[in-house]
Every structure is written in C-alpha cells, then in structure tokens.
Amino acid sequence: MDSRPILVTGGTGTLGRAVVARFLADGVPVRVMSRRARRAEDDRPYEWAVCDLADGTGLDDALADVRAVVHCATNSRNDVATTRRLVEAARRSGVPHVVYISIVGIDRVPLPYYRAKLEAERIIRESGLPCSILRTTQFHDLVATVVRVQRRLPVVLTPRGVRCQPIEVTEVADRLVELAQGAPAGRVADMAGPEVRDFRDLAEATLRAAGLRRRVVSVALPGKIFRKMRAGGLLAPDRTVGTRTFEEYLAARARAGRS
Numbered sequence: 644m645d646s647r648p649i650l651v652t653g654g655t656g657t658l659g660r661a662v663v664a665r666f667l668a669d670g671v672p673v674r675v676m677s678r679r680a681r682r683a684e685d686d687r688p689y690e691w692a693v694c695d696l697a698d699g700t701g702l703d704d705a706l707a708d709v710r711a712v713v714h715c716a717t718n719s720r721n722d723v724a725t726t727r728r729l730v731e732a733a734r735r736s737g738v739p740h741v742v743y744i745s746i747v748g749i750d751r752v753p754l755p756y757y758r759a760k761l762e763a764e765r766i767i768r769e770s771g772l773p774c775s776i777l778r779t780t781q782f783h784d785l786v787a788t789v790v791r792v793q794r795r796l797p798v799v800l801t802p803r804g805v806r807c808q809p810i811e812v813t814e815v816a817d818r819l820v821e822l823a824q825g826a827p828a829g830r831v832a833d834m835a836g837p838e839v840r841d842f843r844d845l846a847e848a849t850l851r852a853a854g855l856r857r858r859v860v861s862v863a864l865p866g867k868i869f870r871k872m873r874a875g876g877l878l879a880p881d882r883t884v885g886t887r888t889f890e891e892y893l894a895a896r897a898r899a900g901r902s
C-alpha cells in the first residue's frame with residue numbers, strides 16, 4: 644500500500660472531519676490542513692499542516708509528498724482564488740489526484756457561492772491534474788443549522804416553495820474516500836439524499852426534535868435565485884443514493900445529547 648498521506652483541505656470542517664475519520668478508520672495515512680495550529684490535546688494519528696489557502700502560507704509544506712488531495716476547504720468569499728492557488732501548487736508538487744466536492748444545482752441556481760463552485764470545478768478540470776469531482780445535495784447539518792440559528796427569534800422563516808434533498812455527510816465522506824483511493828474519474832455521478840422535502844417541513848422537524856415550539860413562516864422570496872430553487876434547482880431526484888433520512892439524522896443528534 645502507498646504509505647504517503649492523503650491531504651484533506653478543510654479537514655476540520657463538517658465534511659472534512661467525516662472524511663478524516665473515515666480515512667483513519669480504514670488505516671489510510673492522512674494529513675489535515677487547517678489555518679489553525681493543532682490543539683495540544685489532539686493525539687489522533689494524523690499529520691497536521693497549518694496552511695492558509697487565502698495567501699498560500701504553508702501550502703508547499705502541506706502538499707509535500709502527498710499521494711492525493713481531497714479538497715473540502717471552503718470560504719464564502721474566495722473559493723475561486725483558493726482553489727486556483729491549491730491547483731497551481733499541486734501541479735508544482737506533482738500531486739497525482741485531486742478530489743473535489745461540489746454541489747448539485749450550481750449550474751442552475753445563480754447564487755454567487757454556486758458560481759464560484761462552478762468556476763472552481765472548471766479550474767480543477769482544466770488544470771491537467773488527474774481529478775475526480777463529486778456534486779452532492781445539501782448536508783443534513785446545513786439545513787438544520789439554518790433553522791437552529793433562528794431559534795431565538797419568535798418565528799422561524801423559510802423560503803416558500805423551496806424543496807431540497809438533504810444527505811448525510813458521512814455518506815458523502817465515504818464516497819470521497821473511495822474516489823481518493825481509486826483512479827481519477829473526472830466528474831462522477833451526483834449524490835442526493837433519500838427524500839425530496841419542502842424546507843418548511845424540514846424546519847418543523849428540526850424544531851420538534853429540539854423541543855422548541857416556534858411558528859414556521861414561509862416567505863415568498865423574489866428573484867431568479869429563488870425562482871430556480873422553487874423549480875427544483877437543488878434536487879437530483881434520479882440520484883437518491885443517500886440512505887439516512889433527515890429524521891434519522893435528528894434522532895442521532897438527540898442520542899448524542901445535541902439538539
């Protein structure tokens with residue numbers, strides 16, 4: 644087996660943590676990239692690379708002698724520049740495989756963040772580096788967080804008529820880990836969660852699970868972005884490969900003592 648580590652950018656984030664955990668469970672050497680120093684009490688068996696993709700600090704060291712990069716780092720402001728910087732450095736270091744996580748619907752819903760993801764995909768595809776690109780729907784965590792951040796308000800607002808198809812982040816992580824250890828596959832089939840659900844319905848389920856009695860108010864939001872979302876722009880109903888439902892996700896959180 645190749646003993647060189649796989650670098651996980653954003654290895655401290657929601658998805659990156661799940662990717663790192665899965666590599667460790669499989670006994671695959673892994674290097675976590677973060678802008679922060681490693682915590683003194685963190686004794687898990689991975690390497691740690693302090694790196695800021697916004698200016699490239701630490702990047703060459705982070706990439707030294709890795710056999711693949713799983714690129715999970717994200718930042719709402721500068722994903723294009725950071726991805727370009729990562730790709731250029733990866734080419735210099737001769738990294739054999741870049742795996743990128745992207746989002747279903749980035750070519751349909753004109754959110755600025757989605758436009759940046761589309762451009763980041765293009766940069767990776769056209770870099771000449773061997774790559775694999777996976778688009779998934781929203782993670783359960785993201786949907787629940789959008790509701791939880793409103794928990795102190797008298798009502799919880801949701802966009803009227805918007806459906807999504809949330810997916811369990813560990814299922815996405817499993818697929819990325821599989822891709823990273825296989826041959827570069829280019830853009831692979833999208834992954835979506837098991838159920839198409841109205842955002843309002845997911846908000847009510849989140850509040851119930853947290854034992855919160857709040858009224859959910861669906862707001863008709865104007866503009867092209869929400870029109871495209873209402874038209875199903877976030878969905879991939881023919882790719883319902885995720886198995887864990889939103890209610891199962893909420894129940895697991897409750898069992899772990901998190902509401």
Ligand SMILES: NC(=O)c1ccc[n+]([C@@H]2O[C@H](COP(=O)([O-])OP(=O)(O)OC[C@H]3O[C@@H](n4cnc5c(N)ncnc54)[C@H](OP(=O)(O)O)[C@@H]3O)[C@@H](O)[C@H]2O)c1
Nearest residue numbers: 653655656657658677678695696697716717718781782785
């Ligand atoms: N959330 C969803 O529903 C969803 C759905 C489909 C695809 N995705 C994609 O999945 C990826 C991960 O999303 P997530 O929700 O896991 O993100 P997240 O929890 O917000 O984590 C972001 C990560 O990016 C790192 N990061 C941010 N700026 C950085 C910089 N300048 N240099 C180096 N690292 C930096 C952070 O590391 P430190 O803070 O430790 O530096 C953190 O680990 C993203 O590409 C996102 O578009 C997300």
